[in-house]
Amino acid sequence: MSDDPLLVHEDDPYNAETRTSALVGREITPNEAFYVRNHGPMPRLSSEARIRVDGLVERVTEFAAGELADRFESHEVTATLQCAGNRRTGFLDVRDIPGETPWGPGATGTARWRGVRLRDVLAAVGVREGATHVGFTGADLSDAADPPSEFGASIPLAKAMSDEVLLAVEMNGEALPLEHGAPVRVVVPGWIGARSVKWLTRVEVRDAPSDNFFQAVSYRLLPAETDPADAGPGDGISLGPVALNCDILDPATGTEVHAGGVTVRGYAYAGGERIVTRVDVSIDGGESWCQAELLGEADPWTWRLWTCDVTLEPGTTTILARAWDDTAAAQPEHAASLWNPKGYANNSWARVPVRVRPA
Numbered sequence: 001m002s003d004d005p006l007l008v009h010e011d012d013p014y015n016a017e018t019r020t021s022a023l024v025g026r027e028i029t030p031n032e033a034f035y036v037r038n039h040g041p042m043p044r045l046s047s048e049a050r051i052r053v054d055g056l057v058e059r060v061t062e063f064a065a066g067e068l069a070d071r072f073e074s075h076e077v078t079a080t081l082q083c084a085g086n087r088r089t090g091f092l093d094v095r096d097i098p099g100e101t102p103w104g105p106g107a108t109g110t111a112r113w114r115g116v117r118l119r120d121v122l123a124a125v126g127v128r129e130g131a132t133h134v135g136f137t138g139a140d141l142s143d144a145a146d147p148p149s150e151f152g153a154s155i156p157l158a159k160a161m162s163d164e165v166l167l168a169v170e171m172n173g174e175a176l177p178l179e180h181g182a183p184v185r186v187v188v189p190g191w192i193g194a195r196s197v198k199w200l201t202r203v204e205v206r207d208a209p210s211d212n213f214f215q216a217v218s219y220r221l222l223p224a225e226t227d228p229a230d231a232g233p234g235d236g237i238s239l240g241p242v243a244l245n246c247d248i249l250d251p252a253t254g255t256e257v258h259a260g261g262v263t264v265r266g267y268a269y270a271g272g273e274r275i276v277t278r279v280d281v282s283i284d285g286g287e288s289w290c291q292a293e294l295l296g297e298a299d300p301w302t303w304r305l306w307t308c309d310v311t312l313e314p315g316t317t318t319i320l321a322r323a324w325d326d327t328a329a330a331q332p333e334h335a336a337s338l339w340n341p342k343g344y345a346n347n348s349w350a351r352v353p354v355r356v357r358p359a
């Protein structure tokens with residue numbers, strides 16, 4: 001097995017997910033193991049890089065990236081980032097998804113993000129009447145957009161004004177690494193990773209969601225029968241808060257284990273502002289379930305790690321897991337009922353086939 005904690009899907013643009021062996025049992029994902037999701041080449045910005053705050057504001061203002069931490073109070077939020085394409089591989093047995101990265105369960109990770117509150121920056125420039133959304137632009141140019149454009153996104157003003165949304169300058173106690181958006185990135189806890197814009201250059205207060213390609217056209221859930229090539233601005237469901245999800249990290253898919261007692265380990269993440277309240281594990285195809293032990297504390301912004309001891313008989317078996325949240329919602333059973341042409345938001349039950357050797 002590789003020692004590299006990252007499984008590289010693509011070099012240009014650089015895209016890599018965390019191997020399950022590097023995710024398992026860790027509340028915090030180390031920077032060098034944290035997944036990277038890019039849509040274009042990574043821009044190298046200095047601390048002098050400007051961040052312009054404009055749109056529906058009283059005073060259009062530019063900050064140097066390096067100046068933010070001196071101008072505003074520092075805050076830390078421990079938050080899970082999860083790509084909307086996490087667990088896309090679970091869709092591929094249903095139908096192929098051409099042109100999209102086959103992310104397994106490792107397009108997610110949890111870090112301690114430190115920075116300033118977006119709300120404090122907005123208060124300093126003054127938000128004008130009529131504002132409903134806050135848009136972000138990154139410095140990276142992507143030719144995945146049509147026409148090629150910078151990566152961008154937006155969130156509703158109410159979320160932008162919350163305690164938890166940061167303009168982050170540090171990740172796990174270190175200066176934000178290049179691949180995670182240095183010198184300043186947005187962190188929107190509870191929302192799909194695509195809204196946490198890296199290499200931030202612009203914050204625009206708006207009266208509508210961003211018209212950037214990655215908000216208006218991409219990162220939208222299209223009906224199964226749609227051809228994404230025909231999708232235009234506003235088509236499909238705009239992805240915002242993450243859907244309740246979980247996956248099994250150990251044993252890993254397709255591995256061999258010895259019969260007898262086996263500890264199953266994984267993560268669960270409720271998304272939005274919800275918390276994980278229960279995780280069930282089944283080794284008989286969902287006929288019966290045992291409840292996993294939830295580790296750590298319940299927190300809406302972070303995943304919940306869990307473990308569950310099961311006894312496996314020799315042969316082949318598929319271990320299943322499903323999470324519940326504090327609205328008593330549970331994950332849907334089948335990927336087939338969720339399949340969509342861009343392969344977003346696969347939150348069907350976790351399924352890990354294993355071979356069980358006699359002890």
Ligand code: MTE
Nearest residue numbers: 035036037038039083138151193194197198
């Ligand atoms: N920001 C910019 N500027 N460019 C990007 O390509 N990718 C987004 C988001 N922010 C992206 C971006 C997506 S889809 C995800 S899932 C997260 O960044 C991933 O953050 P990470 O690479 O730090 O893990």
